[in-house]
Amino acid sequence: MLVKVFHLFGEYVLFLKKVFSKPEKRKIYLKQTMIEMDKLGFLSIGIVTIISFFMGAVITLQTAYNIENPFLPSYLIGVGTRDSILLEFSSTVIGLILAGKVGSNIASEIGTMRVSEQIDALEIMGINSASYLVLPKIIATMLFNPFLTMLSMVVGIIGGWSVGVFTGVVSTQQYIDGIRYAFVPFYITYALIKMVFFAFIITTISSFYGYRVQGGSLEVGKASTNAVVMSSIFILLFNLLLTQLLLS
């Protein structure tokens, strides 16, 4: 079992070495990066917005429920919502959601290219297939995903405010006071740093599982599942490590 894990890790490192070798033609890679930004980043705006709005709303209601005490000021609802969204939700939870959406997309796309010999066709042409297919995805997600994190922060806080005011658990002024109270700007930096790491994890792990597919459609499905599972595990592991490094 341990040997298998080390073998897999070795394969992953060799795969990364191939991915980060010199590109054949920078102009083509740049064009591909733009395409991937649209496909993997821009098309994720919808799901990130919807989930962030509802999660912000739920966090507000749960915080209000938990601090239902006459000795605790209502603006703490805003503080709780802000910190939950900034510290954990907009980076880690969005990272996990993107691991599902983007990770499965990448693994199945590259896996299908492998089983239909499209990757072999690239290799025969003298193109470094790993670099051509994966490097633009890595750059695109590492650049675009932090914007998704910022979007999630804004929408999550708006979601919390709108539902908090609509249900009457907090007034607009109290909520804004809470959002501004003891604000630590580094929390935003912390969330963005985490998302850059998560983007790298999602893209490289999913591409790796897709790239090493052997067989047919069944194996592509398995690779897609493995990609999501392993990306999620590594997101959680790196969340722990980065939190200890950046916030301790």
Add this chain to the structure above:
Amino acid sequence: MITINNISKSFDGRKVLSDISATFDKGKTNLIIGQSGSGKTVLLKCIVGLLEADEGEVYYNDILFNKLSFDKKKLIRQKMGMLFQGAALFDSMSVEKNVMFPLDMFTEMSKEEKLERANFCLQRVNIINANHLFPDEISGGMKKRVAIARAIALNPEFLFCDEPNSGLDPKTSVVIDHLIKDITEEYNITTLVNTHDMNSVMGIGDKVIFIYEGQKWWEGSRNDILDSDNKELNEFVFSSELTRKIKGL
């Protein structure tokens, strides 16, 4: 010209290719034939470098290909074109973009020049008015022809075809076969075709190598096949009732 010396390949201790040597001539259609599972696809993949042979040497015009570094192999590969069994066209690109892709990657041509070259290659394989269609919008035979157009876009010295007729009707198969043969002669390419289609063998096989249980069992031209007394070759080639009658078996 391509020369292979003593190629052997095993998977998990199971020997798939054993000590195969051959020479494939320039301007000729060289065929590798054999039953399914005989090892011909593995041999082709070892020759093009998609698989690494355990032993043996592959020479492209006197250059020892299989011992070259990744970057040097890339230079030789730019002289190769390959037609895959399933055509392997890029799903996300139109027919025209598929043919232009190698030109985009390896030439400094202007967009107009690339377009002109792509159109020339598509016309050469009789693909007309399909430039903006995507691979899932065209037939199997058209996919193969587009794949040939893509393979010849960079004027390759070497053309490889893995089961070019699989999944095609007999009439389309003949069209593809003749296209491969015509292009080989027209551009003086060294062509290797992996097939078990007997019509292809008898129609275009300038040189035929018969692989049996991972070994080179027989070598000759298509005309030699008719006179051969090799038992395994005859069982493979003349397996149908009709061909057995022709051979007088």
